[in-house]
Each structure stands twice: as structure tokens, then as C-alpha cells.
Amino acid sequence: MANIGIDLGTTNSLVAVVMGQTPRVLLDDDGRSMTPSAVRYTGAKQADGSDAPPMIGWDALDNAVDHAETTLTSVKRFMGRSLDEARKVAEELHYTLAEGEGHDVVRIQAGDKVVTPVEVSAWILRLLYMRANECLMAEPTGVVITVPAYFDDAQRQATRDAGKLAGMNVLRLLNEPTAAALAYGLQENSQGTYAVFDLGGGTFDISVLELTEGVFQVLSTAGDTRLGGDDFDRELAKLILSKAGIENAKGSVLRAAMEAAEQAKRDLTAGEIAAISVELGGQSVQMQITRAEFNDLIRPIAERTLKSCKQALADAEMEPADMDGVVLVGGSTRVPLVREIVEEFFGQKPLSNLDPDKVVALGAALQADILTGSSELSDDLLLMDVVPLSLGVETMGGVVERLIWRSSPIPVTASETFTTQVDGQNAVDLHVLQGERELAKDNRSLARFKLKGIPDMPAGLPRVKVTFTVDADGILSVSATEQYTKTHAEIEVQPSYGLSDDEIENMLESAIDNAESDVDQRLLIEARVEAQQVLAVVDKSVKADVDLLGGNETQVISQVSDALREACESDDRKRIQELTTKLDEVTAPFAQRRIERDLKLALEGQDALQVLDVLDRTVKAAEDAAN
Amino acid sequence: MTQCWQCREPVQGPVCAGCGAIQPPPPHPDLFAILGMSPSFVIDRKAVDKAWRAASRKVHPDRFAGASAVQRRMALQWTAHLNRARKVIRDETQRAWYLATGSERPSEGANKQPDPAFLEEVFELNMLRAEDPEAAILRAGELQGTEQARLAALFAAQEKGGSLDAVPAILNRLNYLSTVISGGHE
Numbered sequence: 068m069a070n071i072g073i074d075l076g077t078t079n080s081l082v083a084v085v086m087g088q089t090p091r092v093l094l095d096d097d098g099r100s101m102t103p104s105a106v107r108y109t110g111a112k113q114a115d116g117s118d119a120p121p122m123i124g125w126d127a128l129d130n131a132v133d134h135a136e137t138t139l140t141s142v143k144r145f146m147g148r149s150l151d152e153a154r155k156v157a158e159e160l161h162y163t164l165a166e167g168e169g170h171d172v173v174r175i176q177a178g179d180k181v182v183t184p185v186e187v188s189a190w191i192l193r194l195l196y197m198r199a200n201e202c203l204m205a206e207p208t209g210v211v212i213t214v215p216a217y218f219d220d221a222q223r224q225a226t227r228d229a230g231k232l233a234g235m236n237v238l239r240l241l242n243e244p245t246a247a248a249l250a251y252g253l254q255e256n257s258q259g260t261y262a263v264f265d266l267g268g269g270t271f272d273i274s275v276l277e278l279t280e281g282v283f284q285v286l287s288t289a290g291d292t293r294l295g296g297d298d299f300d301r302e303l304a305k306l307i308l309s310k311a312g313i314e315n316a317k318g319s320v321l322r323a324a325m326e327a328a329e330q331a332k333r334d335l336t337a338g339e340i341a342a343i344s345v346e347l348g349g350q351s352v353q354m355q356i357t358r359a360e361f362n363d364l365i366r367p368i369a370e371r372t373l374k375s376c377k378q379a380l381a382d383a384e385m386e387p388a389d390m391d392g393v394v395l396v397g398g399s400t401r402v403p404l405v406r407e408i409v410e411e412f413f414g415q416k417p418l419s420n421l422d423p424d425k426v427v428a429l430g431a432a433l434q435a436d437i438l439t440g441s442s443e444l445s446d447d448l449l450l451m452d453v454v455p456l457s458l459g460v461e462t463m464g465g466v467v468e469r470l471i472w473r474s475s476p477i478p479v480t481a482s483e484t485f486t487t488q489v490d491g492q493n494a495v496d497l498h499v500l501q502g503e504r505e506l507a508k509d510n511r512s513l514a515r516f517k518l519k520g521i522p523d524m525p526a527g528l529p530r531v532k533v534t535f536t537v538d539a540d541g542i543l544s545v546s547a548t549e550q551y552t553k554t555h556a557e558i559e560v561q562p563s564y565g566l567s568d569d570e571i572e573n574m575l576e577s578a579i580d581n582a583e584s585d586v587d588q589r590l591l592i593e594a595r596v597e598a599q600q601v602l603a604v605v606d607k608s609v610k611a612d613v614d615l616l617g618g619n620e621t622q623v624i625s626q627v628s629d630a631l632r633e634a635c636e637s638d639d640r641k642r643i644q645e646l647t648t649k650l651d652e653v654t655a656p657f658a659q660r661r662i663e664r665d666l667k668l669a670l671e672g673q674d675a676l677q678v679l680d681v682l683d684r685t686v687k688a689a690e691d692a693a694n
Numbered sequence: 695m696t697q698c699w700q701c702r703e704p705v706q707g708p709v710c711a712g713c714g715a716i717q718p719p720p721p722h723p724d725l726f727a728i729l730g731m732s733p734s735f736v737i738d739r740k741a742v743d744k745a746w747r748a749a750s751r752k753v754h755p756d757r758f759a760g761a762s763a764v765q766r767r768m769a770l771q772w773t774a775h776l777n778r779a780r781k782v783i784r785d786e787t788q789r790a791w792y793l794a795t796g797s798e799r800p801s802e803g804a805n806k807q808p809d810p811a812f813l814e815e816v817f818e819l820n821m822l823r824a825e826d827p828e829a830a831i832l833r834a835g836e837l838q839g840t841e842q843a844r845l846a847a848l849f850a851a852q853e854k855g856g857s858l859d860a861v862p863a864i865l866n867r868l869n870y871l872s873t874v875i876s877g878g879h880e
């Protein structure tokens with residue numbers, strides 16, 4: 068019975084678990100804590116003709132120079148991204164993106180196989196999961212996976228999908244800085260405000276957190292999903308290549324230059340000078356690069372972090388000097404220039420007594436342990452995350468109407484009412500966006516969907532109340548109800564650049580059936596709730612407008628209502644749903660007469676305001692009846 | 695006093711003391727009550743946060759990570775209510791609106807137009823703003839002060855049985871005035 072924490076990083080990944088009271092990073096057979104986030108597709112077949120599993124981690128990096136095209140690294144940058152977005156950085160890659168439409172999810176051509184970043188990530192997760200399984204001598208119960216705080220909905224969905232694909236029970240996606248602060252906060256056992264400066268391989272995050280009375284609250288978060296230590300390597304590699312007189316390096320030459328750059332970066336972190344000796348396309352190259360040269364090269368990149376720092380502090384309504392501590396996360400914070408810049412900006416020496424490469428995994432393990440409910444900290448400590456980017460919908464003229472603001476604590480819900488533009492319109496298109504810009508086109512498109520099944524009504528009469536819910540993982544779902552008829556439609560938002568459920572289903576090698584009973588139970592409760600709402604509306608309107616009922620209508624309605632009430636006592640979901648639909652059907656003519664009469668009464672006065680007032684009252688009545 | 699849906703014991707508050715099951719949240723809970731606070735226009739933001747933290751610790755979905763999907767859903771709904779309550783109560787305008795009307799302030803504010811005399815005042819202020827922004831902002835600020843004093847007076851009088859019917863109109867006017875001051879930009 069143990070939950071594990073996984074830091075799924077751009078360059079390296081780690082797995083940790085709490086043993087006794089202490090979180091520990093689990094080591095591989097060779098005693099290494101970090102596993103490269105790399106997967107190599109060998110093209111090998113198994114005896115039965117199916118594809119052999121790819122090589123993962125260190126194995127994948129063996130001879131990577133010779134297999135640059137099939138060795139996939141840094142795929143975290145493409146999680147939840149479209150092909151168009153990925154193409155912008157395609158020239159920096161040593162592997163090839165598969166052909167496709169620009170708005171498609173990124174697919175990578177690895178030899179004769181085409182894979183998605185979600186699949187690649189799932190292999191890395193599997194390896195770490197298996198390591199935990201061996202170390203614990205038991206299958207982990209649940210997993211906490213960390214994500215950059217700045218990850219948007221699509222990127223979080225993709226991460227959760229990778230866990231699902233790897234067959235894990237993903238308990239929670241946890242923001243990396245929150246995990247880091249958790250690891251430090253407990254060790255220091257202190258209250259106060261912390262800045263977490265996280266410069267990883269491919270992403271930069273800055274978060275301001277407050278620990279008060281056992282609640283870790285993220286006050287604000289900012290960052291850049293396209294900024295990291297890999298950028299330092301790339302700049303260094305460019306310098307090495309240009310010093311060697313090589314232009315337009317690709318494939319294995321680029322990979323060799325990158326490896327030399329990574330080594331040089333490490334040398335320049337420890338010392339003042341790096342001596343480089345590398346084979347580049349059959350040419351033996353020697354050169355030296357000094358710390359000062361390196362600093363000049365990377366300073367523009369490193370200083371880009373400060374823009375986000377200022378943003379995060381402004382959002383938290385704080386000054387750099389208000390921080391009680393600055394936590395460093397990510398291997399790239401070892402670079403001396405980065406530490407200098409951080410110290411200068413915050414006016415204090417950053418904390419560094421925990422290994423910046425391990426601190427996120429340690430925090431993830433602590434949170435995983437808290438989620439068992441049996442940890443000493445379970446009753447005392449709570450992590451409250453916030454929405455990283457505002458959520459809104461596109462309105463007339465392509466303007467964004469914000470519904471949930473950046474930095475709101477999650478989970479959070481918000482509602483907005485939409486109506487129709489033409490008579491008899493049965494569907495409304497909605498475009499959901501994430502971002503801070505005024506115009507829809509400048510924000511990230513999360514999803515487009517249609518609200519269907521709106522009953523025939525004059526333009527402007529339907530009131531479709533759409534509720535947006537962001538869960539504790541920062542993932543959005545949307546539900547919609549037409550307020551007058553209580554027509555209900557639940558919509559799981561499909562990110563525009565994500566994978567559809569069908570795609571994930573197809574990728575799953577075996578069906579996951581453990582969650583089935585939970586789902587059944589939920590559907591039954593939902594069916595009952597819906598039935599009760601419909602019953603309440605019918606009861607109320609029958610009492611209010613008894614004069615509009617004709618023939619044997621009263622008798623039929625009461626028969627169906629009674630049968631539905633009886634069905635609600637049972638567990639027969641199908642019967643409940645059937646009778647709910649039946650009740651809707653038999654009351655439809657009556658509902659239509661009620662709308663017509665209200666409208667007629669209002670229109671007799673020819674006063675638009677009065678019409679609106681009647682509509683408001685009918686909507687309100689329906690709501691009251693439902694509650 | 696209601697019954698716990700799981701163990702049928704009497705239950706008070708969001709979590710059953712007997713079996714630990716989270717209870718279904720009411721669809722429209724009183725925002726002050728769910729934070730364990732009495733309704734009041736005068737608040738201490740720090741006290742609101744303290745109450746919010748204490749309440750969140752009991753119902754956050756993380757507390758129910760091992761529970762059924764239904765319980766996790768209810769935990770999400772409870773916590774979303776708490777987060778909404780904190781947001782509404784911390785904000786003076788939203789708090790005043792909520793206390794006066796029992797509902798949340800719609801994003802577009804009140805639908806009713808302010809009285810013609812006030813609209814004329816705003817019109818003149820906007821004209822003045824084009825010529826002499828400083829004077830216009832000063833004047834709008836004075837009017838804001840007056841409206842805010844009226845607001846506080848209404849809530850003070852409420853304790854002695856006074857009506858809050860005029861609150862939405864005041865908030866509406868304050869909204870107009872802040873638009874004048876910001877020059878039309880929120």
C-alpha cells in the first residue's frame with residue numbers, strides 16, 4: 068500500500084516514495100537516480116511479429132549519436148501541442164515530425180513507426196513505475212505526477228493521458244514548484260512566503276507560494292514553456308558548430324555537437340574554462356570556451372526568466388524583498404550566472420540544501436503519501452493550486468469574455484448564460500480559450516464544441532447555462548443546461564490539439580475495467596438527480612397552470628410521474644432514464660402552451676422590458692422548482 | 695439535522711463524523727455560512743482567509759483521494775463553493791451585492807439604468823474628462839466617496855432593521871464612476 072511520486076521531466080525523470088517519514092528517490096540497478104526522458108524505437112520485432120518494446124532511459128541514449136533519428140528526447144515540449152506549434156522548433160530537432168494537418172496533435176516519425184508525445188511519455192512512466200514496483204516489492208497503489216505550473220489544460224490532459232496509457236492510477240497532477248516548496252517547507256517547518264525558481268531542461272516556472280496554518284497556497288504563477296537549460300545547450304552547440312565552420316548541421320552531427328555542448332556546460336558550471344574535443348561529421352574539432360564567453364552567450368536567455376518573476380510577484384501583490392526564501396529547482400539552476408541573476412533580483416541567497424534535480428520528485432512523493440490519508444501530515448497539510456491562465460469564451464466580434472481568472476484557487480466553477488440568434492436555432496457554437504489576451508485569436512484555443520438539443524424557441528428565448536469546472540488537477544470540463552426545459556448536456560472538453568477519447572482507447576493495449584463500477588454508480592446518481600429535477604418542474608407547473616391541461620393529460624402525466632418516482636427507488640438506471648424521457652415527451656405540448664401563454668401575455672403590452680421580465684420569471688421559476 | 699447518505703447517522707456540516715463520508719453540497723449554499731462566518735459588510739480579510747483554509751482542509755478533493763468517484767465529485771463541488779465564497783466575500787462590491795440581494799452580482803452589473811440626474815452627471819464628467827482629466831477624476835472621486843459613505847451607512851442601519859434595497863443602485867453608480875476614472879478601461 069504505497070503511493071509514489073513521479074517527476075516527469077523534459078530531460079530527466081525521477082520516481083520517489085516516502086519510506087518511514089522520509090521521501091527517497093528510487094535508484095536504478097546502477098545506482099542512478101535520474102533517468103533520461105528518452106525513448107529509442109529500434110524497429111525490432113517480437114517472436115509473434117508484434118513490435119518489441121522500445122529502449123527507454125539510459126539504454127535509449129546508448130549510441131544515440133548513431134540513432135539520432137529514432138532516439139526521441141525532450142518530447143515534454145510537445146505534450147498537448149499542435150503540429151503547427153511543433154514545426155516552429157522542428158529545425159532544432161534531431162528527429163523528424165510526421166506529416167499531418169497543422170492543427171493535428173504532434174506525431175513523430177521514429178523509423179517506420181509514428182508515435183505521439185503521449186505514447187513516448189507513457190513508456191518513460193512505465194519504466195519508473197516498474198522500478199518502484201521492484202523496490203517496494205508491490206504494485207504502487209496510486210501515482211502523483213508533476214507538471215510545470217504553467218502547463219495549460221491541453222498539456223495537463225496530455226500528461227494525464229500518458230499516465231492512463233501506462234496503466235497507472237493517477238491520483239493527482241501536482242505543480243512542480245508546489246512539490247518543491249512542499250519538500251522544503253517540511254524540512255524547514257516554517258511559515259512564510261516563498262518564491263520557487265524552477266529552470267528545467269525545457270521549461271521555466273516561477274511561483275509565489277504561501278504556507279499558513281498547514282495550507283500551501285499558490286499565490287501566483289508565471290513562466291515560459293519554451294525556455295530552459297536545453298536553450299543554453301543549443302546556444303553552446305551553435306557556437307561550437309560555428310567555431311568549427313559547420314553550417315546547417317543535422318542528424319548525428321547536430322546530436323554530437325549537442326552532447327559536446329552539454330559536457331561543456333557542466334565544465335563551465337564547475338570551472339572557469341571548458342576544453343572541447345569532438346568528432347563532427349568525420350572532422351576532429353578542438354576548442355576552448357571560457358565562463359565569461361558562456362555567460363555572454365546565455366545572459367539574454369537567463370534574463371528572460373526575470374520578466375516572468377516580475378509578473379508572478381505583481382500578481383501576488385508582492386515585492387522581491389517580501390520573500391522569506393527563494394527555492395531553486397532544476398539542474399539548470401546550478402549554472403553560476405543563473406544563481407547570480409536570482410540572488411541579485413531577490414536580494415538574498417537562494418536556498419540550495421536540497422538537490423535541485425531531486426526536490427520536485429521528493430515533494431511529489433510527500434504529496435502521494437499525504438493522499439494515502441494515513442500519513443502524519445494528511446490531516447495537517449493541504450496543497451491549494453491555482454488556475455495558471457484565465458479561461459474564457461469567444462463572444463461576438465472575436466473578443467474573449469473571461470469566466471475564470473488567472474490565479475483563482477482550484478477547484479473552481481463559473482457559469483455563463485448563452486442564447487440563440489435566430490428563431491428555432493437548435494445549437495449554439497462555443498469556443499473555449501485559455502490566455503490573457505483580449506482577442507480570441509491571440510489566445511490558445513482549448514476546445515470548440517456545439518451545444519445541441521436546444522428546444523424550438525424564438526431567438527433570444529433559450530437560456531443555456533454553461534458551467535465551467537476546473538478540477539484540482541487544473542483540467543477543465545464543461546456542462547450545459549437549457550434553463551427553461553432543463554435539457555441537460557454534459558460535455559467533456561476535448562482540447563483542440565489533444566487526443567480524442569477514441570484515440571486513447573485505440574492506443575490502450577488492454578481495456579481498463581477497474582473504474583467501471585465507479586462510473587456505473589455515478590451514472591445512476593446522475594440519472595436519479597435528473598429525474599428528480601424533471602419531476603419537480605412538472606409538479607410545479609401542473610399546479611401553477613392546471614387550466615392549460617386538457618383531455619386525459621393530467622392522468623397520463625401523473626401516471627408517468629408515479630412510475631418514475633418508483634423507479635428512482637430502484638437501481639435500474641435504464642428504466643429511470645426511459646421514464647424521464649417519457650415524462651419529457653408527455654409534458655412537451657403542455658410546456659409549449661405555457662411558453663406561448665406567457666409570451667402572449669407579455670407581448671400584449673408590447674413592452675420589450677416586460678417580455679424580458681416574464682422570461683426572467685419563467686427561468687427563475689424553473690430554477691426554483693429544480694432546487 | 696440531515697441523515698448521512700452512507701451510514702444513515704445524523705450529520706451536521708459537510709463531512710459525516712461517523713463514517714467520514716462527504717455529504718452532497720446544497721446547490722446554493724449561504725456563502726458566509728459555509729465559511730462558518732456570520733453575514734457582515736465589515737470583514738477582516740485575514741479572518742476570511744483563515745476560515746477558508748480551515749473549511750478547505752475538511753472538504754478538499756485531496757482529502758478524498760482514496761474515496762469513490764462520487765465522493766471526489768462532491769468534494770470538488772464543496773471546495774468550488776468555498777473558493778467562490780472567499781472570492782465574493784473578500785471583494786467589497788460583490789460582498790455588498792450578495793448581502794443585499796442574496797445572489798451573486800452578474801458580471802454585467804445591474805440591468806437597471808441609474809436615475810437620469812446621475813446619468814447626466816456622468817455624461818458631464820466624461821465631457822470634462824476630455825478637456826481636463828485631472829478635474830474630472832477629482833470630481834468622480836468625490837462622488838465615489840459620497841456613495842461609499844452611503845453604502846456603509848445603509849449596512850450600519852441594517853442592524854437596526856434598515857432596508858438594503860438601495861444597495862444595488864449605489865453599486866451601479868460606483869461602477870459608472872470607476873469607469874469614468876479609468877477612462878473606460880477596466
Ligand SMILES: [Zn+2]
Nearest residue numbers: 698701710713
Ligand atoms: Zn456517515
